Amino acid sequence: MKKFKKKAIVDKSACVACGTCLKACPLQIIRIEQGIFAEINYEKCVGCGKCALVCPASIINIEKKEVVI
Template identity: 70%
Template structure:
């Protein structure tokens, strides 16, 4: 049986690469790629939602996803 975990996802097409999410991530797993969009290390993301809460462009969403154990 698959287990559900929360993960943050960025809509890279609309990300403005402001870096606000980078500053609030408690695990420091978000970086700005190529100066264009935020990239989240999904394997390490715990889905706390802090990045989504501060995103001025509202392009980060926390979703429940299945993970294989």
Template identity: 60%
Template structure:
């Protein structure tokens, strides 16, 4: 039986992001940054879904979602 690899990634609801930079400051892999001073943007190649940004976000606009894969 083949094991299914589940990847976790951070997703930002940009309509509620206040671009405060709290998520950017706590990300250990520099996978999230403020885009054009308007909202946070995740680099999905770097993000490992650790959840530190979720805890740091004062506006609760970030969540970790699982992606199925193989």
């Protein structure tokens, strides 16, 4: 049986590391990596989409990921 979960995906090549997504994440699972791009802990991401809504560069997308059950 296939099951899907939503996850936030960052286009690291376009991220400007502004930190807006960090402030928006209710789970506080986003960090700025090497001062260059946002890194999301995909294991803990629930796909709420708040980070994608506030991203000024619109480079965070919410995608469905297949999970094994």
